[in-house]
Amino acid sequence: MRLLDIRNLNIELKTNDETIKAVESANFSMKMGEVSGLIGESGSGKSLIAKALVGVLNNRWNVTADRLHFMGEDLNRMTEQKRRKIISSNIAIVYQEPRRCLDPTADIFSQMEESLPEYEFKGWFNANKVHRLKRCINLLHKVGIKDHNAVFNSYPHMLSEGVCQKIMIAMAIAKEPKLLIADEPTTALESSTSLQVIKLLKSLNQLKDMAMIFITHNLSSITSWADSINVMYCGQLIESGPTNKVLSSPKHPYTKALFDSEPDFQDHEYNIRKKLYTLKGTIPTLQHLPIGCRLGPRCPNAQKACVTMPEQVKLKGQYFRCHHPLIGDSK
Numbered sequence: 644m645r646l647l648d649i650r651n652l653n654i655e656l657k658t659n660d661e662t663i664k665a666v667e668s669a670n671f672s673m674k675m676g677e678v679s680g681l682i683g684e685s686g687s688g689k690s691l692i693a694k695a696l697v698g699v700l701n702n703r704w705n706v707t708a709d710r711l712h713f714m715g716e717d718l719n720r721m722t723e724q725k726r727r728k729i730i731s732s733n734i735a736i737v738y739q740e741p742r743r744c745l746d747p748t749a750d751i752f753s754q755m756e757e758s759l760p761e762y763e764f765k766g767w768f769n770a771n772k773v774h775r776l777k778r779c780i781n782l783l784h785k786v787g788i789k790d791h792n793a794v795f796n797s798y799p800h801m802l803s804e805g806v807c808q809k810i811m812i813a814m815a816i817a818k819e820p821k822l823l824i825a826d827e828p829t830t831a832l833e834s835s836t837s838l839q840v841i842k843l844l845k846s847l848n849q850l851k852d853m854a855m856i857f858i859t860h861n862l863s864s865i866t867s868w869a870d871s872i873n874v875m876y877c878g879q880l881i882e883s884g885p886t887n888k889v890l891s892s893p894k895h896p897y898t899k900a901l902f903d904s905e906p907d908f909q910d911h912e913y914n915i916r917k918k919l920y921t922l923k924g925t926i927p928t929l930q931h932l933p934i935g936c937r938l939g940p941r942c943p944n945a946q947k948a949c950v951t952m953p954e955q956v957k958l959k960g961q962y963f964r965c966h967h968p969l970i971g972d973s974k
């Protein structure tokens with residue numbers, strides 16, 4: 644059974660004058676326990692997909708999909724209440740600015756206690772208090788925070804971003820979700836702390852078999868440990884597949900450009916003075932989206948046909964949307 648199976652997901656923003664397709668016809672699926680990287684430039688729609696999945700977009704947004712299956716259940720065909728119940732007990736999300744996500748007026752213990760599953764609060768008022776304290780201590784230890792007392796009594800502004808992010812992860816895993824969405828969890832952190840957070844997420848995936856969608860625009864932070872990667876450009880999910888295949892033989896010109904724009908420090912003969920590859924032009928704004936394939940105006944392979952949206956093609960386990968793919972090319 645697939646953990647997640649999304650077909651033809653469209654996310655539209657309703658403005659006074661028009662409706663803008665911020666995410667267009669995205670297909671996304673993953674298996675139980677899989678780590679899936681969602682990569683793309685800033686503004687490409689990665690966070691919107693995550694937010695649409697957990698249902699936190701407000702009513703200015705219109706979310707539609709032909710299929711929205713989670714653990715075999717069709718989220719499109721159930722009551723809002725049931726959908727919320729399934730999502731809140733099985734999917735957790737960690738955002739990029741941890742300190743802003745925590746309540747500045749409450750101490751860490753009360754915020755962590757609130758994140759525990761409902762059954763921990765059943766019984767007489769204080770019946771489970773000791774148990775809940777133990778659970779919170781255990782969660783902090785799991786994310787590598789040893790001095791639990793100091794942290795419990797602190798308020799978010801008294802802690803570093805790194806510690807706040809670990810607390811957010813501890814709260815996210817309190818309900819032992821089947822899927823953790825990490826939305827650029829290391830962006831606000833310095834490099835040594837971000838390595839710790841990535842190590843922690845890797846171990847949670849291996850020990851708890853917790854599937855993960857890791858959203859990032861930093862390729863190197865994900866390619867070494869993701870089972871699959873999905874590349875987004877300007878609201879279109881243009882290529883996805885097993886990491887090694889996509890890395891060694893990207894099919895979409897944008898995916899190749901993305902890889903070519905990363906310095907290859909593994910290569911001992913790498914010339915640090917060499918210019919990094921870039922595509923001409925810039926990512927268009929939502930108000931000025933090109934028709935068809937949105938990479939069109941910047942694409943080195945663009946031709947007439949690119950003014951229509953390409954169908955998704957499957958080739959040896961890789962999925963891509965391109966009229967002129969790099970078949971046979973390899974990096």
Ligand SMILES: Nc1ncnc2c1ncn2[C@@H]1O[C@H](COP(=O)(O)OP(=O)(O)OP(=O)(O)O)[C@@H](O)[C@H]1O
Pocket residue numbers: 656665683684685686687688689690691692860929
């Ligand atoms: N609340 C909002 N109101 C208007 N436009 C929005 C809103 N949220 C997102 N957008 C627009 O939707 C597009 C996709 O945004 P999204 O946050 O999903 O991008 P992203 O790929 O996650 O980028 P980043 O890496 O910077 O977080 C962007 O053009 C963004 O400006």
